[in-house]
Amino acid sequence: MVDLYVKNGKSVTGEPLEVTITDGKISAMGRALTVDRAKETLDVAGRYLSAGWIDDHTHCYEKLTLYYDDPDEDGVKTGVTTVIDAGSTGADNIGDFYQITRSKKTNVLAMINISKTGILAQDELGDMNRVQWEPFAQAVADYPDFIVGIKARESHSVVVDNDVKPLAKAKEYQQRLAKQLPIMVHVGANPPELKDILALMTKGDILTHAYNGKPNGMLTDQGQVKSFVTEAYQKGIIFDVGHGTDSYNFNTGEVAIAAGLIPKSISTDIYHRNRENGPVFNMATTLEKMMLLGFDLATVIKMVTAAPADNFKLSQKGQLKVGLDGDLTVFEVQEKPKQLTDSNGNQRTTNQVIVPTQAIVAGKVYQTEVEA
Numbered sequence: 001m002v003d004l005y006v007k008n009g010k011s012v013t014g015e016p017l018e019v020t021i022t023d024g025k026i027s028a029m030g031r032a033l034t035v036d037r038a039k040e041t042l043d044v045a046g047r048y049l050s051a052g053w054i055d056d057h058t059h060c061y062e063k064l065t066l067y068y069d070d071p072d073e074d075g076v077k078t079g080v081t082t083v084i085d086a087g088s089t090g091a092d093n094i095g096d097f098y099q100i101t102r103s104k105k106t107n108v109l110a111m112i113n114i115s116k117t118g119i120l121a122q123d124e125l126g127d128m129n130r131v132q133w134e135p136f137a138q139a140v141a142d143y144p145d146f147i148v149g150i151k152a153r154e155s156h157s158v159v160v161d162n163d164v165k166p167l168a169k170a171k172e173y174q175q176r177l178a179k180q181l182p183i184m185v186h187v188g189a190n191p192p193e194l195k196d197i198l199a200l201m202t203k204g205d206i207l208t209h210a211y212n213g214k215p216n217g218m219l220t221d222q223g224q225v226k227s228f229v230t231e232a233y234q235k236g237i238i239f240d241v242g243h244g245t246d247s248y249n250f251n252t253g254e255v256a257i258a259a260g261l262i263p264k265s266i267s268t269d270i271y272h273r274n275r276e277n278g279p280v281f282n283m284a285t286t287l288e289k290m291m292l293l294g295f296d297l298a299t300v301i302k303m304v305t306a307a308p309a310d311n312f313k314l315s316q317k318g319q320l321k322v323g324l325d326g327d328l329t330v331f332e333v334q335e336k337p338k339q340l341t342d343s344n345g346n347q348r349t350t351n352q353v354i355v356p357t358q359a360i361v362a363g364k365v366y367q368t369e370v371e372a
């Protein structure tokens with residue numbers, strides 16, 4: 001018997017859409033389904049229905065003191081069905097993180113920090129003794145379904161005097177592993193120089209905070225895209241938003257998109273502080289900012305579903321397809337003005353407000369807590 005019948009929905013392109021979920025997987029899809037019996041029926045009353053949103057840059061290991069959150073606060077309560085923690089933990093503490101997250105409603109996955117301590121302090125890569133192959137490789141072997149990538153934070157306060165040495169180690173470890181894992185690289189203040197960071201990255205690696213407004217970002221002082229950034233994009237480095245407290249600038253986004261440097265994936269870099277006080281708040285707000293760049297609804301939803309699933313090789317997620325995981329996000333788009341603020345305090349007004357109403361994880365329905 002069908003576990004959940006989601007009726008009266010519409011696709012991101014506005015077509016009627018109904019979905020059933022059985023044993024945690026999508027079991028049928030169509031414009032109008034005939035369902036004899038379902039354990040639960042959810043009438044979404046004409047709202048949009050997409051694959052479950054995936055946020056591929058979050059910080060949700062609750063035992064830290066710097067960047068932390070409860071995964072469900074960033075997850076199902078905001079319409080996000082899968083959060084990928086971006087290197088909050090390393091070999092020392094990723095096992096504990098794994099155990100804690102098993103009881104969460106939201107799917108939680110993790111990138112392992114190249115520093116074995118994770119982000120215990122801001123300078124986790126200031127001491128190269130924290131970068132060790134044995135514990136790293138052991139953790140990757142111990143948590144094969146949990147660890148989906150490697151995180152290297154390459155900004156001055158993190159690496160101190162180590163420049164791109166931690167990233168070079170991450171690249172070495174990536175090649176030594178039998179399993180292919182992408183590396184996500186955080187960028188910010190220099191040194192290390194963005195140019196040297198991008199030179200080490202290869203196709204399929206992910207540049208997060210790509211659209212920041214810092215001097216070591218993608219734009220020159222004259223406001224043009226640096227040529228080595230365009231070359232990095234052309235060689236297949238993935239540009240990811242990673243909004244964060246300090247890392248999304250409206251002008252950078254606008255110039256980059258005009259130059260063809262399209263983000264593949266949209267992520268928030270959310271943790272309790274930028275969730276509660278902004279400028280991030282939640283994924284829906286980040287999607288609204290991306291729509292201001294001219295992307296339509298179907299495009300931004302792909303950037304938070306199929307694209308992050310592809311970044312991290314999550315073959316069972318990110319698409320509405322029979323047989324894949326029964327994760328869905330239900331949302332509406334309201335036409336009303338809303339002021340949006342970037343990481344540098346710049347403001348823009350949108351007229352398209354995205355309000356998630358339910359997150360469905362493996363056929364279980366959770367009401368969101370996002371204000372309309």
Ligand SMILES: [Zn+2]
Nearest residue numbers: 057059086269
């Ligand atoms: Zn982060």
